[in-house]
Amino acid sequence: MLHLRRSAQDVLLCDLCENVPLQSHCELCHINLCKACVGDHLSDSSKRHKVVPYKHRKSTPNYPKCPDHAEKHCELFCEKCDIPVCSTCVLNKHRGHNLCDILKKLSSKTQSLRKDLKELETRIFPRYKEMGSDIQTEKTELETNYGKLTTAADQQGEIWHREISAIVNQRKSDIAEMKNKHIAALDKNRDEITLRITELRQMIQDLRKILDTNDVSLTSTYKSRNAEFRRLPPKTQVTLPSFSPRKINTEQLNEMFGSRSSLSINIEHGETMKSPEAVSSPVKPLLDEPRLTATINTGYNRLRSVSCLSDEEVWTRGYHELMKLFNPQGKLLTSIQTESGNRPVDIAVTRDRDLVYTDDYNKTVNLVKNKQIQTIITLQGWTPLYVCSTISGHLLITMYSDDGKQAKVVRYSGSTETQTIQFDYQGRPLYSSYGTKYISENMNLDICVADRSARAVVVVNQSGQRRFRYTGHPSSTKQSFNPVGITTDSQGQILTADCYNHRIHILDQDGQFLRYIQNCGLHRPWDLCVDIRDNLFVAERDTAKVKKIQYL
Template sequence: MSKSLRFFLLLTVNFSVIPTSEMHPRRSAQEVLLCDLCETVPLQSHCKPCHINLCINCVGKHISDSSKDHNVVPFIKHIQPTPNYPKCRKHADKHCELHCEECNIPVCSTCISSGKHKGHDISDILEKLSANTESLQKDLEELEKRIYPRYQKMASNVQTEKAELETKYGKLTTDADEQGELLHREITAIVNQRKSAIAEMKTKHLDALNKNTDEITQKMAELKQIMSDLKSILKSNDVSLTSTYKSRNSQFRTLPPKVRVIVPSLSAQKINKDQLNEMFGSLPPLSINTEHGDTMKSAEAVSSPPVKPLLDEPRVTATIDTGYRYRNSVSCLSEDQVWTCGENKTMKLLNLQSKLLTSIQTKSGGLPTDIAVTRDGDLVYTDYRDNTINLIKNKQIQTVITLQGWRPGGVCCTADNDLLVTMDSDDFTQSKVVRYSGSTEKQSIQFDDQGRPLYSSVLNDKYLSENKNLDICVADNEARAVVVVNQSGKLRFRYTGHPSNTEQSFNPYGITTDSQSHILTADYRNHRIHILDQDGQFLRYIHCHLHLPWGLCVDIRDNLFVAECNFAKVKKIQYL
């Protein structure tokens, strides 16, 4: 029976019939509870903030101390069934009903009175229990609703890829058979050799996928156990367990690496009896690529990617002719395909050889303000003419958001597949950054802690990017600054250029970030790119004979694509 419940029973069963003259001052056969101050009269009240029991005579004396706020209630109302209070480590006969915030440990009333926690903030342990329980509940909810389902989806995708692997390798084997039939007996040995090589590559591919499956399955098992443990802790209502609980969610927010297999094709030539082995067609080396797992949004830090040092001399590896005359923006679809937009209503998907793969015209007929590619590979564009944010899926334009009183500017897609959009008010007096999940506004970032505007209000081009540490980086051309806030919208720093900018002042336009959390911004008038670390410290420039660089993006291999404004070119640059 808990202490509080026993107190309640003592007060309600024969409490008034026991003469105080026949009782020991502090105990009796019925354990009548006495006032903590006078220690002679049965208690009737309880002061919650002071955690002290009082008789009716001592209530007035107690509350006369005006240095504290008192809340005296009938003792019976104070009695409630309580959680399993931990026993005090210092005083074995006491239970800890309080919590020392500075020492972060449960304490009993004797601990407090001993003076060891003098000056420390003391709280009710029930409040601490409530806070810890809420934290556990949030962890469990994130594991159940966000993290574990992503692992399930990954596991399902790997199984699908294994099934497709069987089909593709089956076709590859059939191709080898057909080529072998044309060459008859002379080619039999080569056919068997190629089929053996195919089977070996297939085995290695399957081994790689099975290993990936085992890793994901192991993580899922760990997640299940953690979720089960959290449920047990929450159900037990045990303060000791909740106080010592340490969250492991951050370990699982970065998903395991995803293995991608590339099935080779069989290249064949016309039959030449003297060169059968060469003409049959060779298989390229086995290729198994592993992509870094997606990172789900969280306030906690995630594991760092492999370090890629900056090259001393960045180099241009490809140049794409876009066909535009000026104002060129760019967004990567893959390592060799980029979406571009310029001075007209047409958005173009081009490869590294400048070949036009797809073109889409804006719904309004006006030029797109900015473009971005979502994590699903769809194109998003903002339209300043009709105040819309649009999604292009399967070549069909869907207007996701229509703004009232605001005009959209720069747009980017976040790690959590949200959209971040810069926008100006219709009267050009205000600017802000808004986060959308689908068509729902989740966050608006406009002022700093002192209520001052974060961004310039004059109509100008503002581009933005989300960094790997979840900072939001905005290139504010009018302010001549890169403005960086954290995930909550709190200002971290402003970068206004390097002292070496002597010819022209810092003139930022396009901005992007890479796997190292570098911030790269186009310095338009100075014909170069600034590379900063995640804390705004200047690292170096990229020149590469750039002329009026405007739009920027980085692909999954950290290749930089720079769209030049007047030359209608997009340059692919290796800088890491």
């Protein structure tokens, strides 16, 4: 309620003339009037004023005080200036502006606040908590992973120590052997000289005896051997071995010890969460009975993939090197042959409406732009399988190792690998090591993989942390859950083809089963895609037909 101007005698005065005691109150404009001013106030026919005796006015809430007029309260809201105003403000600088009741504005603002609060509590705050939890999980994994690196360095060090010890021991053994040979050579030389010394002593003794006896017979038979002994015995010359240690080249040692990749810390720009209106509006409920609206005969022997170019064009691929583009009327619009002549494993349409296909024979991912094919990714040690294009324009590719023991999902920005998703926070594989693994990204940036060998749909969040694992609805089936193709729609729902049960499972974005699509004459549904209008295209493997189904 407007603050009531009081005279010195505490008389309530009119808000317009501010001179005469008030008698009435306009409940539309929240202004107090004297008898004379009522007529002037009602002369404004642009509004449906409601003037009542002041004592019959409705009780008023606690209005904010006017910052410019201390004795007034703000009962109106200026739409032009976007601020609360009092009656004096209205008559002065806000004259002629669009005004509304501040309570109506308060109600509108309150609704907006409630929506903001709901979004903060149910979507934004949980996402931040999830991101914080992911970081804590990464920190936990960090200890394990860095521990593995340290262990690997220790193991390499032990190997080096063993090798160095073996080399040192071999060198010492070689030195000992050379020493023994040297000593043996000297001993042999010494023995030869010792023998000669013995002979010389005997000769000296014999010569003295001859001279002492002066025996003519001995003297006449004496033959000199001095010439023989003048030729001294050979002296063993041995060159001592030496050890020339090489200068240690630290860089070479580091290279020989083993290489490690450098630590790369990239701060990516945070994804902007869609507003609740963008996420859930317009809400499209599921039809009680999905409707078949078109059938396309592709002409393949078997059909394996379908990918929407628009709501009027779909790319297909089968057990053939040709990839074909059809409209819903079944008309072949164009076809592209793989560059290698091999059949593609999977196809996808990029954000720029280009075609991407994977080739498992030469381990490449290829982009078709203006009918020109270029190889954008070539793998070593891994084979690319199934591919999808993300909201941000990245490629997500499922692949398995050449030894068939590992499988993973890799994100590429152009030709650059930016993320690998392979293990959960406990280091356990997220995916089975072989088999079909179609992939799709949800609107909340979750990564959804239909792991056929594991008979499960595995969903991780944007950072690669597992969210949930769906293994089928516990209703009776002829055969167990057999997920193949997978796609998502504008409602965040996940659709996966259950091939041998001839139906499609629809899940919400948290993995809760919603319903089946199992009519429309489906037979061996293999792959799925959804266009921008949420029309579902189903590739039937054995009939090689694409069926367009309305389910929302």
